Amino acid sequence: MDGQRQVFLVTGTPGVGKTTVARGLAELLGGAYVGLSELALKEGFITGYDEVRNTSVANMDGLSQRVSQLIEDEVGTLVVDGHFSQDVVPSHSVSIAFVLRRAPWVLKEELEARGYSTDKVRENVESELVDVCLTETAEKLGADRLCEVDTTHRAPREVVELMLAVAQGREPCRYGHIDWLSREEARELLGESPDCTSS
Numbered sequence: 143m144d145g146q147r148q149v150f151l152v153t154g155t156p157g158v159g160k161t162t163v164a165r166g167l168a169e170l171l172g173g174a175y176v177g178l179s180e181l182a183l184k185e186g187f188i189t190g191y192d193e194v195r196n197t198s199v200a201n202m203d204g205l206s207q208r209v210s211q212l213i214e215d216e217v218g219t220l221v222v223d224g225h226f227s228q229d230v231v232p233s234h235s236v237s238i239a240f241v242l243r244r245a246p247w248v249l250k251e252e253l254e255a256r257g258y259s260t261d262k263v264r265e266n267v268e269s270e271l272v273d274v275c276l277t278e279t280a281e282k283l284g285a286d287r288l289c290e291v292d293t294t295h296r297a298p299r300e301v302v303e304l305m306l307a308v309a310q311g312r313e314p315c316r317y318g319h320i321d322w323l324s325r326e327e328a329r330e331l332l333g334e335s336p337d338c339t340s341s
């Protein structure tokens with residue numbers, strides 16, 4: 143990787159605030175913002191449509207090659223936004239992966255307000271509850287560049303400032319401090335979900 147070029151991933155469950163803060167971070171860093179969903183739609187890296195999840199399916203290999211090319215071509219900092227960015231951006235290019243987190247009971251309200259189906263809300267809320275995105279990102283990149291940031295009850299600007307401080311080495315990159323399952327609200331939330339014996 144070029145010593146001066148930095149690539150920051152912003153990943154996390156849908157609705158945690160990735161696009162909002164990734165744009166803000168790119169602006170403060172004077173870098174370029176790359177939204178993977180936008181890029182996939184704009185440049186045709188779509189292989190189909192998932193009727194169950196109500197979402198487009200991206201051509202991950204094609205997108206990965208395109209992002210590698212962008213990393214080669216861009217001169218400055220890149221901020222890459224996408225819940226699958228850890229699968230698309232080559233691991234060796236990543237400076238820091240920010241995994242945004244949002245309390246599942248707050249995320250649920252966000253996703254319901256978007257008009258998502260009950261199943262889609264539940265799938266995403268449960269993913270957030272059990273750290274799916276964090277685990278996937280750790281598996282892809284290892285733990286040393288992993289930074290979890292809680293967006294719950296914080297203004298976007300505050301989150302962006304914190305990420306900037308981490309990106310510039312003024313704050314440590316931390317992970318493992320967020321544990322939704324230990325919270326009282328999680329028990330209430332799980333009370334609404336089907337138990338593990340139902341199919």
Ligand SMILES: Nc1ncnc2c1ncn2[C@@H]1O[C@H](COP(=O)(O)OP(=O)(O)OP(=O)(O)O)[C@@H](O)[C@H]1O
Pocket residue numbers: 154155156157158159160161162163225252293294295296297298299301
């Ligand atoms: N601290 C925060 N950081 C980021 N967004 C926040 C924060 N607090 C509230 N929000 C709000 O949360 C909403 C969801 O944000 P956003 O669309 O950026 O999520 P996302 O993770 O990009 O979702 P998707 O994966 O569906 O693209 C926005 O309306 C945003 O203003």
Ligand SMILES: [Mg+2]
Pocket residue numbers: 160161162
């Ligand atoms: Mg987004």
